[in-house]
Amino acid sequence: MLQVGLCDDEPVLLDTLEEKVRRCFSENLIFAEIQAFTGGQNLLYEAEDGKRFDLLLLDIEMPGMDGLELASRLRLLLPDALLIFITSHVEFALDAYELSTFRYIPKNNMDGRLEHALLDAAAAIQLQQSQSYIISNQNRLERIPLKNLLYIQHVEKNSLLVTDLPAPENTGKSGGAEHTEFKVRKTLQEIYEELNPDDFLFIDRGFIVNLSHVMSVKVGCCILRDGTRLPVSQARMPVLKEHLLSFWKQHI
Numbered sequence: 648m649l650q651v652g653l654c655d656d657e658p659v660l661l662d663t664l665e666e667k668v669r670r671c672f673s674e675n676l677i678f679a680e681i682q683a684f685t686g687g688q689n690l691l692y693e694a695e696d697g698k699r700f701d702l703l704l705l706d707i708e709m710p711g712m713d714g715l716e717l718a719s720r721l722r723l724l725l726p727d728a729l730l731i732f733i734t735s736h737v738e739f740a741l742d743a744y745e746l747s748t749f750r751y752i753p754k755n756n757m758d759g760r761l762e763h764a765l766l767d768a769a770a771a772i773q774l775q776q777s778q779s780y781i782i783s784n785q786n787r788l789e790r791i792p793l794k795n796l797l798y799i800q801h802v803e804k805n806s807l808l809v810t811d812l813p814a815p816e817n818t819g820k821s822g823g824a825e826h827t828e829f830k831v832r833k834t835l836q837e838i839y840e841e842l843n844p845d846d847f848l849f850i851d852r853g854f855i856v857n858l859s860h861v862m863s864v865k866v867g868c869c870i871l872r873d874g875t876r877l878p879v880s881q882a883r884m885p886v887l888k889e890h891l892l893s894f895w896k897q898h899i
Contacts (some may be wrong), residue, residue: 649679649772654690654717655706655733661685661756664704664733665861667757679769687717694724697873701772702765707734718748720892724872727775727794729768733757774796774887780808780841782831791829793841793846797860798877799838801853806831811873825873848890850879856887859896 651668655661660776665683675854682689687709693724694700703721714840729749741771751895752766754851780796782789791810800807808829831838838849850856850869868876879887 649677649701649769651679651702652690652693652700652702653679653681653683653704654685654687654709654714656709657683660706660768664757667761668704668765672769675766675769677769686742687712687714691717691724694721700725701776702729702731702768703747704731704733707732723862729771731764731768738845748804751826761881775815780838782808782829784832788812793842793857794859796857797826797871797873798834799847799855801835802830804832806833808838816881842862844894848887850877850883850887854878861891862887865893874891 649672649799653661653664654670655664657736661683665681668679668681670675675852682693683694685707685810688711690703693766700721703718705714708889709717714732714734717830718732721728731750731752732748733752733754736756736785749768750760752760752764773795776792778794779792781789782791795810795812797809797811808831809827810827810829812827835849835853835855839849840866845857846858848858854874854877856869860873862870862872864879864884867881869877869879869887870876
């Protein structure tokens with residue numbers, strides 16, 4: 648199910664946009680949970696509280712925090728979310744595209760462009776979500792979306808894949824309200840060779856981190872979006888900083 652966030656400071660226009668988005672997804676049998684916000688700060692609070700959005704439709708011209716500022720702050724929390732900007736002023740288009748915008752839609756041509764943008768976004772998100780790590784052996788077959796994989800930790804003779812997925816019922820996996828863990832009988836090096844080295848990095852002999860979840864780096868550790876602190880060896884710290892800066896430039 649797609650998680651969609653809408654933001655426009657004009658309630659009437661927001662209601663109209665929400666109705667168009669719901670109708671488009673419904674008619675094309677795309678399941679989506681849609682939340683509408685009349686202020687950017689409320690949307691930002693939701694993201695800061697851990698709410699994940701796959702697609703964001705933002706008005707650019709809003710009082711206080713405008714759509715461009717909101718998008719730049721949301722990029723740190725939701726690096727994989729697709730952005731669609733809606734505005735009456737074409738002069739904002741260049742700034743919008745510099746934020747890795749998926750689409751830019753003028754308000755005076757919304758009917759002509761919105762549906763195509765939504766369907767293209769849904770297809771892109773479904774492709775994104777299909778990028779997964781597969782656990783396959785005689786006893787199990789499981790798919791873990793890479794976007795949900797926080798880090799991998801060496802534990803005795805196993806590797807522990809720690810995710811932000813909800814814990815399935817009656818599976819025997821460990822996991823609480825925030826993290827669900829998957830144990831794999833492989834070394835960290837074996838798993839690392841199966842991942843994209845542009846997105847994942849060894850930060851310590853016992854840890855591999857998903858760069859998309861790293862929010863900051865401090866002495867001896869990196870801090871993930873959910874507050875988790877992972878150890879970073881002194882030797883790996885310069886490498887982490889270099890890779891993280893490159894990753895942020897490409898995705899933020």
